[in-house]
Amino acid sequence: MTGPQPSALSTRALVAGYEPDLPIVRGVDFSIRSGELVIVLGPNGAGKSTFVKAIAGLVPIHSGATMLGGFDITAVPTHEKIRHGLAFVPQTENIFATMSIHDNLLLAANVLPKEKRSRRVADLYAMFPDLAARPSLRAGQLSGGQRQMLAVARALIVEPSVLILDEPSAGLSPKIVQEVFAQLKAINDTGVTIILVEQNVKAALAIADRAAILVEGQLRHEGPAATLAEDPIVAELYLGARPAGKAATP
Amino acid sequence: MNPQLIMDGLIAGAMIGLGAIGITLTYSILRFANFAHGEMISWGAYLALATSGLLGSLSGALLKPIGPFSFGWSLPLAVLAAVALTAGLALLVDALLFGPLRKRRSAVIIMVMASFGASLALRSLLEFIFTSKPVYFSKALQIALPLGGGLRATPDQLLSLAVAAILVVAIHILLTRTAIGRSMRAVSENQQLAGVAGIDARKVIRTVWMLGAGLACIAGVMAGLLVQIRPYMGFDLLLPLFAAAILGGIGSVPGAMLAGLIVGLAEALGVQLIGAEWRAAVAFMILVFVLLLRPQGLFGRAE
Ligand SMILES: Nc1ncnc2c1ncn2[C@@H]1O[C@H](COP(=O)(O)OP(=O)(O)OP(=O)(O)O)[C@@H](O)[C@H]1O
Ligand SMILES: [Mg+2]
Numbered sequence: 001m002t003g004p005q006p007s008a009l010s011t012r013a014l015v016a017g018y019e020p021d022l023p024i025v026r027g028v029d030f031s032i033r034s035g036e037l038v039i040v041l042g043p044n045g046a047g048k049s050t051f052v053k054a055i056a057g058l059v060p061i062h063s064g065a066t067m068l069g070g071f072d073i074t075a076v077p078t079h080e081k082i083r084h085g086l087a088f089v090p091q092t093e094n095i096f097a098t099m100s101i102h103d104n105l106l107l108a109a110n111v112l113p114k115e116k117r118s119r120r121v122a123d124l125y126a127m128f129p130d131l132a133a134r135p136s137l138r139a140g141q142l143s144g145g146q147r148q149m150l151a152v153a154r155a156l157i158v159e160p161s162v163l164i165l166d167e168p169s170a171g172l173s174p175k176i177v178q179e180v181f182a183q184l185k186a187i188n189d190t191g192v193t194i195i196l197v198e199q200n201v202k203a204a205l206a207i208a209d210r211a212a213i214l215v216e217g218q219l220r221h222e223g224p225a226a227t228l229a230e231d232p233i234v235a236e237l238y239l240g241a242r243p244a245g246k247a248a249t250p
Numbered sequence: 251m252n253p254q255l256i257m258d259g260l261i262a263g264a265m266i267g268l269g270a271i272g273i274t275l276t277y278s279i280l281r282f283a284n285f286a287h288g289e290m291i292s293w294g295a296y297l298a299l300a301t302s303g304l305l306g307s308l309s310g311a312l313l314k315p316i317g318p319f320s321f322g323w324s325l326p327l328a329v330l331a332a333v334a335l336t337a338g339l340a341l342l343v344d345a346l347l348f349g350p351l352r353k354r355r356s357a358v359i360i361m362v363m364a365s366f367g368a369s370l371a372l373r374s375l376l377e378f379i380f381t382s383k384p385v386y387f388s389k390a391l392q393i394a395l396p397l398g399g400g401l402r403a404t405p406d407q408l409l410s411l412a413v414a415a416i417l418v419v420a421i422h423i424l425l426t427r428t429a430i431g432r433s434m435r436a437v438s439e440n441q442q443l444a445g446v447a448g449i450d451a452r453k454v455i456r457t458v459w460m461l462g463a464g465l466a467c468i469a470g471v472m473a474g475l476l477v478q479i480r481p482y483m484g485f486d487l488l489l490p491l492f493a494a495a496i497l498g499g500i501g502s503v504p505g506a507m508l509a510g511l512i513v514g515l516a517e518a519l520g521v522q523l524i525g526a527e528w529r530a531a532v533a534f535m536i537l538v539f540v541l542l543l544r545p546q547g548l549f550g551r552a553e
Binding site for chain 2: 056057078098
């Protein structure tokens with residue numbers, strides 16, 4: 001990609017929350033290099049969703065800044081962020097259930113120049129043959145895994161530089177989780193920088209370069225995925241795992 | 251039973267349907283019941299009347315009736331201008347009232363009360379400017395043509411039905427086949443996700459106001475052409491408008507029109523069977539039955 005591993009996205013002293021006097025994200029300095037896949041872990045209610053929603057523009061930022069490839073996007077309106085190359089897949093309700101698969105994709109393609117739209121929709125159908133099979137199906141009728149595929153396809157249609165996903169594996173069977181993660185790894189291999197919020201720690205660590213742990217709205221630990229997976233203290237404290245010998249991580 | 255009531259019901263129903271489309275669209279996108287929508291109908295009619303009068307005074311030739319119709323070219327030209335003006339009025343009300351309330355994330359009840367206030371203010375302003383005396387687009391009398399089966403209709407009535415039908419098809423295509431229509435459906439389903447997908451909700455909201463007000467203006471002109479123009483004409487339609495919007499299923503354009511026709515026909519039947527003073531009760535009963543038995547309406551989806 002461009003230059004020697006520049007920062008694709010970073011936050012500086014980011015404070016964000018739903019109410020003005022109630023910060024949920026409390027001063028997060030985070031950075032991801034271009035082409036990296038970083039997972040964000042942490043217990044329930046730690047503020048992982050709030051953190052990524054703040055970056056995407058869905059939660060008010062109280063102070064601090066968000067940079068996308070050296071460009072300050074803190075004050076960029078939510079709907080403009082995608083034009084700057086930042087795509088976000090929310091944790092829940094991440095597709096338009098009442099619309100067809102095809103309309104979901106056309107809608108997303110609308111931010112592209114006219115001449116690129118149908119080519120990108122075709123590209124995404126090629127990437128996700130399950131979706132191509134029934135383009136007129138109402139998205140609400142898709143299975144859990146296919147919904148995530150559609151949500152990811154919708155986000156990818158604009159060829160984002162950074163893709164943020166909030167728990168794409170939630171509610172999926174282990175087999176489907178493996179499929180979704182394999183797909184994400186493949187997307188990452190094409191050069192797309194990925195931030196992945198996950199509870200499915202083991203599976204996520206297997207595809208990640210790096211992991212960041214968020215606790216009570218603050219970044220507590222950061223490190224290469226490989227070492228983190230073997231760190232028993234981190235695992236016990238933050239990942240909900242039992243000490244060796246008892247039940248393994250879910 | 252008089253078959254003529256079918257024609258009367260259809261014509262009233264078409265007007266109700268056009269008005270109900272605006273109600274259903276604002277409800278599905280802005281998520282509140284806009285009680286000021288009736289005033290867009292009245293204002294639309296008066297704006298068309300004023301513009302048409304102005305055009306007529308500029309050139310008498312514009313007043314000469316077109317073919318079998320009761321009006322001259324001044325009216326269709328005035329309608330185009332009035333649609334734009336009514337859309338502008340809706341945008342103005344949004345900019346002054348609803349927009350600031352949205353920004354403060356006001357509760358639905360606040361929005362509804364604000365729309366009540368706007369309704370009152372807009373209606374009073376109409377009475378102040380035009381007085382409450384009924385006025386007409388044209389004094390020309392029209393002969394109702396026999397259509398067979400005992401049905402009769404004036405050319406104006408037939409034109410109104412045709413215009414309503416064309417508009418419904420056009421709006422339906424706009425919503426289902428165009429980018430702005432997809433954006434509207436997206437914002438209606440999930441505004442946050444729509445934002446993430448690159449849709450500017452403000453643009454969609456502006457489109458909805460313009461579309462709703464434009465259709466209301468045309469409904470108002472139809473009402474003025476077929477009955478009369480009064481400051482209360484739109485307000486008096488509110489109950490049938492809401493009955494139709496809810497019966498059709500919130501968000502459904504064909505539903506609103508079909509339900510408008512049903513309400514119009516039911517009202518005509520009610521007037522025939524039990525008397526004109528019961529007209530409002532018919533719409534009210536439809537509203538109550540739908541809310542109790544099928545709250546998602548004919549074409550709505552159960553939540
Ligand atoms: N829409 C909201 N309005 C107000 N507070 C919220 C909202 N959503 C979440 N919160 C609060 O913010 C805090 C962090 O929630 P958040 O969803 O960011 O956690 P999370 O780390 O994503 O948890 P999970 O693993 O369960 O998804 C919680 O205390 C939660 O109650
Ligand atoms: Mg979450």
